[in-house]
Amino acid sequence: MRIVIMGPPGAGKGTQARRLSAELKVPHIATGDMLREAVKEGTELGERVRWYMERGKLVPDEVMIAVVRERLSKPDCSMGFILDGFPRTIPQAEALNRILEEQGAKLDCVLEIDVPEDIIVERISLRRVCRRCESAYHLKYNPPKEEGRCDRCGGELYQREDDKEEVVRRRIKVYREETEPVLEYYRRRGLLRRVNGVGSIDEVFSRVLEAIRGGCIGGGDDRAPIRLDEEENRATPA
Ligand code: ADP
Ligand code: ADP
Numbered sequence: 001m002r003i004v005i006m007g008p009p010g011a012g013k014g015t016q017a018r019r020l021s022a023e024l025k026v027p028h029i030a031t032g033d034m035l036r037e038a039v040k041e042g043t044e045l046g047e048r049v050r051w052y053m054e055r056g057k058l059v060p061d062e063v064m065i066a067v068v069r070e071r072l073s074k075p076d077c078s079m080g081f082i083l084d085g086f087p088r089t090i091p092q093a094e095a096l097n098r099i100l101e102e103q104g105a106k107l108d109c110v111l112e113i114d115v116p117e118d119i120i121v122e123r124i125s126l127r128r129v130c131r132r133c134e135s136a137y138h139l140k141y142n143p144p145k146e147e148g149r150c151d152r153c154g155g156e157l158y159q160r161e162d163d164k165e166e167v168v169r170r171r172i173k174v175y176r177e178e179t180e181p182v183l184e185y186y187r188r189r190g191l192l193r194r195v196n197g198v199g200s201i202d203e204v205f206s207r208v209l210e211a212i213r214g215g216c217i218g219g220g221d222d223r224a225p226i227r228l229d230e231e232e233n234r235a236t237p238a
């Protein structure tokens with residue numbers, strides 16, 4: 001299964017993608033996590049992207065495309081992947097098509113986690129992230145067992161610099177302007193599956209599984225995309 005997961009900052013992409021990755025046994029590829037890792041390690045890539053990330057701006061397409069191209073060529077991606085945080089622009093979406101074409105592969109579906117703005121702001125403002133493994137917690141909705149510590153690896157939890165209010169506003173604006181057109185791009189290709197992201201993490205996860213079972217499995221071939229319930233899902237054959 002080759003799945004892209006999209007949605008505004010703080011929608012719950014990472015949370016759902018991690019669970020889905022465990023369920024489907026394909027890697028979770030989160031470009032934000034990869035970049036934060038590079039910044040933390042002080043690599044050349046980290047130095048190049050830090051300025052953009054701190055300001056809530058998009059890292060230039062050519063940098064991101066190179067990062068994703070390299071990652072998708074690793075053997076663990078041969079059976080599929082959950083791509084979280086990429087593509088965020090139309091040129092990135094076109095590049096992803098080319099990369100997959102070169103591999104003789106295709107996307108099975110694109111999930112959009114749909115959450116209204118007031119809820120994403122609440123989710124982001126109380127988000128805490130593990131410094132070591134990037135797992136996300138929420139002080140109210142998904143608190144760690146021990147305060148300030150990651151359940152999974154014991155790492156220290158912190159608030160991302162770019163989760164502070166001013167930068168969040170910029171990131172939401174960038175999403176509306178640069179990333180929403182990508183949803184339309186996939187909708188026209190019959191790949192978009194919209195999932196209501198309001199509700200508990202478990203509730204959203206069951207909707208994600210339902211969307212995948214209903215529309216993605218067996219996809220990626222040449223037949224016409226399945227027409228889903230219009231109310232639930234805006235996807236229609238191109
Ligand atoms: P994204 O990857 O889209 O930026 P995250 O997965 O990091 O989003 O989730 C953002 C924040 O919201 C985190 O603090 C996470 O624990 C919390 N969260 C995720 N899903 C839900 C949900 N369904 N209900 C409440 N909080 C959630
Ligand atoms: P969120 O989970 O809140 O949506 P991410 O962790 O995915 O945010 O991304 C954090 C930052 O990393 C972005 O604000 C941007 O600066 C950079 N970034 C991640 N992925 C991309 C991408 N595909 N294109 C450009 N910038 C990216």
Ligand code: ZN
Binds near residue numbers: 130133134153
């Ligand atoms: Zn951790």
